[in-house]
Amino acid sequence: MSDRTxxxxxREFNRTWTQRVGVxxxxxxxxxxxxxxxxxxxxxxxxGAGVRELRDRLxxxxxxxxxxxxxxxxxxxxxxxxxxxxxxxxxxxxxPAGRASWRELDERSEELAARLVAxxxxxxxxxxxxxxxxxxxxxRAATTALREVGPDDPVAREAAGRYFAELDRRFPGGFDPxxxxxxxxxxxxxxxxxxxxxxxxxxxxxxxxEIKRMWVDDAWRGAGLGSRMLRELExxxxxxxxxxxxxxxxxxxxxxIAMYERAGYSPVERxxxxxxxxxxxxxxxx
Amino acid sequence: MSDRTxxxxxREFNRTWTQRVGVxxxxxxxxxxxxxxxxxxxxxxxxGAGVRELRDRLxxxxxxxxxxxxxxxxxxxxxxxxxxxxxxxxxxxxxPAGRASWRELDERSEELAARLVAxxxxxxxxxxxxxxxxxxxxxRAATTALREVGPDDPVAREAAGRYFAELDRRFPGGFDPxxxxxxxxxxxxxxxxxxxxxxxxxxxxxxxxEIKRMWVDDAWRGAGLGSRMLRELExxxxxxxxxxxxxxxxxxxxxxIAMYERAGYSPVERxxxxxxxxxxxxxxxx
DNA sequence: ACCATTCTCTGACTATGGTCAGAGGATGTC
DNA sequence: GACATCCTCTGACCATAGTCAGAGAATGGT
Numbered sequence: 001m002s003d004r005t006x007x008x009x010x011r012e013f014n015r016t017w018t019q020r021v022g023v024x025x026x027x028x029x030x031x032x033x034x035x036x037x038x039x040x041x042x043x044x045x046x047x048g049a050g051v052r053e054l055r056d057r058l059x060x061x062x063x064x065x066x067x068x069x070x071x072x073x074x075x076x077x078x079x080x081x082x083x084x085x086x087x088x089x090x091x092x093x094x095x096p097a098g099r100a101s102w103r104e105l106d107e108r109s110e111e112l113a114a115r116l117v118a119x120x121x122x123x124x125x126x127x128x129x130x131x132x133x134x135x136x137x138x139x140r141a142a143t144t145a146l147r148e149v150g151p152d153d154p155v156a157r158e159a160a161g162r163y164f165a166e167l168d169r170r171f172p173g174g175f176d177p178x179x180x181x182x183x184x185x186x187x188x189x190x191x192x193x194x195x196x197x198x199x200x201x202x203x204x205x206x207x208x209x210e211i212k213r214m215w216v217d218d219a220w221r222g223a224g225l226g227s228r229m230l231r232e233l234e235x236x237x238x239x240x241x242x243x244x245x246x247x248x249x250x251x252x253x254x255x256x257i258a259m260y261e262r263a264g265y266s267p268v269e270r271x272x273x274x275x276x277x278x279x280x281x282x283x284x285x286x
Numbered sequence: 287m288s289d290r291t292x293x294x295x296x297r298e299f300n301r302t303w304t305q306r307v308g309v310x311x312x313x314x315x316x317x318x319x320x321x322x323x324x325x326x327x328x329x330x331x332x333x334g335a336g337v338r339e340l341r342d343r344l345x346x347x348x349x350x351x352x353x354x355x356x357x358x359x360x361x362x363x364x365x366x367x368x369x370x371x372x373x374x375x376x377x378x379x380x381x382p383a384g385r386a387s388w389r390e391l392d393e394r395s396e397e398l399a400a401r402l403v404a405x406x407x408x409x410x411x412x413x414x415x416x417x418x419x420x421x422x423x424x425x426r427a428a429t430t431a432l433r434e435v436g437p438d439d440p441v442a443r444e445a446a447g448r449y450f451a452e453l454d455r456r457f458p459g460g461f462d463p464x465x466x467x468x469x470x471x472x473x474x475x476x477x478x479x480x481x482x483x484x485x486x487x488x489x490x491x492x493x494x495x496e497i498k499r500m501w502v503d504d505a506w507r508g509a510g511l512g513s514r515m516l517r518e519l520e521x522x523x524x525x526x527x528x529x530x531x532x533x534x535x536x537x538x539x540x541x542x543i544a545m546y547e548r549a550g551y552s553p554v555e556r557x558x559x560x561x562x563x564x565x566x567x568x569x570x571x572x
Numbered sequence: 573a574c575c576a577t578t579c580t581c582t583g584a585c586t587a588t589g590g591t592c593a594g595a596g597g598a599t600g601t602c
Numbered sequence: 603g604a605c606a607t608c609c610t611c612t613g614a615c616c617a618t619a620g621t622c623a624g625a626g627a628a629t630g631g632t
Contacts (some may be wrong), residue, residue, distance in 0.1 A: 005401035006415050013418040014399075017303060020429040023345075025300070034588060052609070059309075064590060066611050088598045088609040113300075119428045124510035128424040129292050131417040133300040138414040142405045143306040189401070222522035224410035338579070350620060354579050373630045374579040381616060578629075588619070599608075 019025035019117065028112045029105060034061075040068050041077060041098065042105050048093035050083060077101055079210055141223030144196065146187040146232050151200070156186045167276070170252050175276065184212065185240070189225065197225045201237045204246065204271075208282070211247040211255035214256065225245035226256070230263050234285055244284050248277035301466045306393045307402065314398045315391060322346075323462070326354050327384065328391050333543065334379035337366070345551060363387055364394070368417040427509030432473040432518050437486070445484035449501035453562070456538050461562065470498065473510065473518055485515045485524045490557075494568070495523035500542065512542070516549050520571055530570050534563035 029038045036058075043054055049254050069092060074079035079097035083089035094102055110229045149156045160177075167175035184202035188195050199214040211233050216226050237245050246268065249256055257279065265281035272280075293326060295445050314480075315324045329340055341351050355378060358364035363384035369375035380388055403411045435442045446463075453461035470488035474481050485500040498521050523531050532554065535542055551567035558566075 003400065006403065006411065007396050009415050009419050009422070010399040010403065011395060013422040014303075014307060016425055017300075017309065017421050018423055020299060022304065022308070045513040048408075054607095061590065061592085063592080063612075072610095082598095088597075090610070108369060109297060110293050114289065116428060117292065117296065119510075119514055120424060121510040121513050124424055124427070125292065128421060128428075129295050131420040131424070134296050134417040135421060136295070136299040138300050138406060138410055138417070139306055139402075141410070142402060178604065224405075224407040224474055227407050228405055237385070261583075280607085322619075347620065347622085347624080348580065348583075358579095371631075372579085376580070472573095574632090576631090579627085580625105582625080585617080585621080586619100587621100588617100591615080593613095594609105595612080598607090601605085601607100601610095602603105
């Protein structure tokens with residue numbers, strides 16, 4: 001019903017943004033250098049970057065990227081050297097001249113942003129920035145894919161570490177993960193290669209699946225990533241043949257409990273001997 | 287002070303949007319047809335459009351536009367015919383096949399928007415849409431230029447008409463503009479050729495300038511356009527050699543009065559015999 | 573009737589963006 | 603040490619984007 005006005009608002013905004021900001025940006029950043037060359041220079045950044053990594057980030061053909069890099073090296077802005085760790089790869093770093101160009105790009109971009117909001121009153125400026133921050137979070141959350149991984153995937157391990165660390169901070173008596181357990185399938189959402197949301201399912205002897213280790217990075221909360229993780233974990237459990245999911249949690253985790261209830265979970269009796277668990281929930285999957 | 291975090295938020299959002307939405311959009315709309323051709327087709331729309339108008343809206347070189355149009359006419363999607371009102375101009379309209387292609391583009395764009403928000407919960411979706419609507423309004427307001435025109439400019443006349451109509455609606459006894467007055471300089475903000483904000487200054491015998499006919503379109507309120515109009519009218523008064531501005535208003539217009547007070551105006555005695563005026567303000571310009 | 577101006581269109585270019593196949597060196601695995 | 607794979611780079615292309623000068627028809631003002 002309101003679907004149509006929702007998409008209309010989104011499309012209208014997109015039109016405004018690309019027309020008023022995107023165009024401005026191109027004319028700003030593109031001075032002197034072709035747009036893709038400028039973007040590449042910007043992406044390499046003061047700390048340098050691997051060529052392979054740049055290819056992924058900018059989604060460019062390898063041959064094309066090589067040629068773009070050539071222009072930058074010819075202009076004396078960038079230096080390429082083999083990666084000592086893997087000599088098939090090359091690392092790109094900015095020369096002093098390159099750093100100067102980078103700073104100039106950065107300043108232009110900063111100036112563009114400042115100029116864009118300048119006509120607004122401070123009050124309206126505040127409203128705009130707040131709206132953009134909200135939209136940024138939600139758009140990122142909406143466009144971040146949940147990837148299925150095993151428990152020993154490096155990203156999964158990093159996420160688990162951060163999950164345990166948070167429990168240790170929040171539980172009054174701390175938290176001890178005990179012996180690592182290599183069972184189950186996990187979903188992770190990543191941003192720039194780092195995990196921002198994580199969760200898993202494990203089969204139980206009675207045929208249910210247990211949802212475990214649900215975790216969302218602080219900076220990504222409030223965007224519905226947790227609910228989405230829960231939904232997709234349930235779908236994963238269904239795919240693996242389970243008709244019912246259970247989970248346990250600690251009374252400290254109030255937001256989590258509220259979310260389980262919103263998602264249709266009902267309290268059940270203790271089904272395990274997890275010493276940290278104080279509440280148990282279950283939901284039948286259709 | 288908070289300037290730096292403001293621009294950082296804006297830049298961060300821009301990065302997210304262009305990366306996650308812009309790229310998606312190009313791959314979506316660009317299927318089969320080059321991006322600019324698709325955009326042009328979309329811009330012509332079911333109602334058709336003048337070639338001159340398209341050139342302005344898309345900001346294209348006239349030669350380039352002609353060639354883009356050629357591809358559309360060659361493919362049987364668009365028909366060009368001379369404008370009966372001015373035979374130098376040409377009008378572009380979609381053929382039935384063109385309308386079908388247009389609809390397809392429209393549906394794809396709609397689908398893209400729906401898909402983007404699909405992973406969000408209804409609650410988060412609502413928040414996103416609200417944030418985008420706010421941002422849309424504010425960005426448009428911030429990037430709309432105020433143009434100086436004379437009182438007889440067609441856009442100024444249209445704006446004046448809407449201003450008078452609104453007074454007539456809001457004043458208990460209606461409003462009669464009386465004899466049109468061709469004095470003063472005006473500022474208008476336009477969107478797609480229609481006025482969305484309007485206001486003027488007129489020299490008074492005592493050397494002050496009078497601010498008059500301040501008006502902002504309903505759909506554009508709440509974005510600070512009024513304050514900006516006021517500021518720029520003051521600047522216009524200064525440029526024309528005035529050191530003080532005055533204005534009168536009606537008690538009905540409560541938002542306007544609040545804005546004048548925020549902008550540093552102080553109440554003064556009645557300085558004219560305007561029968562609709564119930565409050566008078568002045569501000570000394572530096 | 574003249575003149576400056578406007579609009580569209582053509583020709584002639586150049587630059588930018590993007591693709592593909594394959595060479596050649598480096599790496600990891602069995 | 604053989605083999606599949608990965609990474610970078612080159613050559614050979616082609617499409618798209620964008621610019622500029624000017625021709626030719628139409629218009630508006632004087």
